[in-house]
Amino acid sequence: MSIDVKVPVLPESVSDATVATWHKKPGDTVRRDENLVDLETDKVVLEVPSPVDGVLESVDVEEGDVVQASDVIARVKEGAVQDEPKTEDTSTQKKSTDDSSDKSGEQKSATQPPKTTADDIDTGSAGPAARKMMKDENIDASQVEGSGRGGRITKPDVMNVANTPLEERVPMSRLRAKIADRMVEAQSTAAMLTSFNEVDLQAVMDIRSKYKDEFQKKHGIKLGLMSFFVKAATEALKQFPIINASVEDNDIVYHRQQNIGIAVATERGLVVPVLKNTDAMGLADIDKGIRDFAEKGNSGKLTMEDLQGGTFTITNGGSFGSLMSTPILNMPQSAILGMHTIKERPVVVEGEIVVRPMMYLALTYDHRIIDGKDAVLFLVTLKDMLEDPARMLLKL
16 A cells, blocks of 8 residues: 655744655665655754655655645555565585686676665765765765864865866755845844953863863763853843843833853754753753754754744854854844854953953844943943853852
C-alpha cells in the first residue's frame, strides 16, 4: 500500500516552506522516522521523516519548490525492509581453484580501484551545503582544509578544492531573504541610535580563572564569558524596563520577563535563539543554554520556539575579532547590545597606569521610545556590574 508523505503543520506565522534537500531518491529503501527531505522556512529547517518502513515510490516536488502545510510531496510503498545480506568472501576458494585468475584479479584491482559513489564520500565535519557539494564534486574530507570554527568544512572551502568558476549566482535562502527584510525594516522603521562605553573585565577574568575547574566539575560545562553579560544585562533591564520594551502600533509594550536572544552565526545565516526568563537562570543554566543553541544552530535543529519571544538581544562580534560596531535592532525589540573583542590596553586605575583586558560595548536603541539618558545609564549600570560582579550576583 502506498502512503502519502505530507508537509507537516508549519510553525505559527509561517505560511510556506521551500524544498531544500532530498536525502532519498525513488527506489531507495527507507525506514520509519528516517529523514527523507529538509524543508527550509524563514527561520528553521524542518525534517520530514518517512511514516513507514518501505520503498520511496515517488517524489512529487523538486528541490527549490515552494510547498504548504499538508501538501503531498512523496509516496512510500509500505513493506518490510530487510537488511542487505553480507557478501561472503570467496577469495580463498577462488584462489584454490584458479590461482592464475586470482592473480590477474589482484593486478586489475591494483590498477583500477573500485569507483567511489556519493554515498561513500567521507564528508567529515562539513555543514549541509558543503556536504552536498562534496558529494556532487566527489571530494573527500581529507582533500579539504576546513576554515570554520573547530576546523568545520564550509562551502567556500569545498569550492576552492573543486576549482569552481570565480563567480556563482545563487538565489538567497529563505533565511537570508528574511534577514535582509528584517534589516531593511529596522533601518526604515526605528529611529536607531548607538551609544558606546568600555568595560574592564579583569574581575570577571579573575573569577573565571579561579573557579573554572571547580565550576566545570560540578556543572559539566565551562564557565563562559557570555553568561556574565547575560546576568548583568538581566539586572540592568530590571532597573531600566524601557530598554526591555517594544513598540506596537502607537503603544509601548513593557515585558515583565527578561528574554534575552543570543545571536548565533550558522552556515545558513544569523539566527537569534532566546533564553527565556533569564532572571531565574544561574550562570551554569545560561552557559548550557548557549551551548545547546550553538549545537542546534550548526546542525539545523533549532525550532521556532527557540527563536520566539525575545525582548532584548546580545550579539558578540568580538568572537570574530571585531573591535567596534553598531549593531542593528532585532525588530520588534527596541535595543541590542554589541560585545566586541577583548584587548589589553593601558588604563588609569586609582592614579596608576595599568594594563587591563578592555572591551568596547555598543548599545543600539530605538530613540522613538528610549531617551539617551536611559540608554547611557543602562550601559553604565552594565559596566558597573561587570567590573564588580558581586553586585549582580547579589542583585545590588
